[in-house]
Amino acid sequence: MAEGAAEGAAEAPAESGDSGDSGAGAPERGVAPIKPQYLTTKEQFHEFLEAKGQEKPSQEIELDISGKLYLAPLTTCGNLPFRRICKRFGADVTCGEMAVCTNLLQGQTSEWALLRRHPCEDVFGVQLEGAFPDTMTKCAELLNRTIEVDFVDINVGCPIDLVYKKGGGCALMNRAAKFQQIVRGMNQVLDVPLTVKIRTGVQERMNLAHRLLPELRDWGAALVTLHGRSREQRYTKLADWEYIAQCVTAASPMPLFGNGDILSYEDANRAMQTGVAGVMVARGALLKPWLFTEIKEQRHWDISSSERLAILQDFTHYGLEHWGSDTQGVEKTRRFLLEWLSFLCRYVPVGLLERLPQRINERPPYYLGRDYLETLMASQRAADWIRISEMLLGPVPPDFVFLPKHKANAYK
Secondary structure (H helix, E strand, C coil), rough: CCHHEEEEEEECCCCCCCCCCCCCCCCCCCCCCCHHHCCCCCHHHHHHHHHHHHHCCCCCCCCCCCCCCCECCCCCCHHHHHHHHHHHHCCCHHHHHEHHHHHHHCCCCHHHHHCCCCCCCCCCEEECCCCCCHHHHHHHHHHHCCCCEEEEEEEEEEHHHHHHHCCCCHHHHHCHHHHHHHHHHHHCCCCCEEEEEEEECCCCCCCCCCHHHHHHHHHCEEEEEEEEECCCCCCCCCHHHHHHHHHHHHHCCCCCEECCCCCCHHHHHHHHEEEEEEEEEEEHHCCCCCCHHHHHHHHHHHHHHHHHHHHHHHHHHHHHHCCCCHHHHHHHHHHHHHHHHHHHHCCCCCCHHHCCCCCCCCCCCCCCCHHHHHHHCCCCCCHHHHHHHHHCCCCCCCCCCCCCCCCCCCCC
């Protein structure tokens, strides 16, 4: 501080009403002895406060989830009842299903329902998809005012044509200018950390992530999750964990989570050896939500068919609580249960395997389980999934038809 300013402050006359000369015997009033380098004038004092009042407060909230098990945001199947199941088995971090920012801005009730959080979700985020900086920033501002979350994630991994052709999801990896504006704009209006989920790139053998990660760090992303496949690959090949390991260095010091093909504690251990800050579990949790327990306890769990049925019973209870117990709620719960059963049937019980662990890209052969229920749960026919749903929710309505939304080609 300039000497003149310090002197001016020290010699400033008392304000009206603060006069120390209030009569004989009154105590003498002076100025508190503050160190000269901290002194200023009244004008500079108020100018400083006004300027600082217009600035965005510094983001004090940090996202410290290194080493935690992160359940991926899963479209359709990653609903609130399913996340409750995963939390019970040891998932540390959960995230809502992908929500489309334009639908949220239009006030669509079904889209806002995707952002609901259960009290058991102690570290919870929501994931937004959009192609344009103005709508994504507006939406982030709206969420900042209306919901309680620990982080907001941008979906830059969605491969489906409907999203990609509009410039969202994976397409943002090829639209660096728009991508930058979205990240910077959202980061500016959010009071919670902003994270991003990306793929290796759009086309096979044309990796982009290693170039984007340092930029994402500079644009303000607090953490990035990298799915070790390109858009073109979908699930036809195994995730490229060697490339994820290279990207850890490119992202540093920003934490990088890795995602792809985790179905056993051995898979998770190998993933952590690449140097990632943590692992995100996606399909593995759909095939066996008790995977989180297996990873934390470093064991293979030979879970019985009755234990698995009990998990499905809990899911239906959570579903009726979430979607309602009227006819509409029952059928909604049934639909989501059937979607999940289309994944669960790919799990092969530990006690039936000649070699452990099961690998995520191995197609289960036809087999007879150790009891009728274990065999029924191995069926890949929708009619048998419906039979399981009837054990839990009663008969299906007349003319009921079910076709799963997810037609994975993981075994090709």
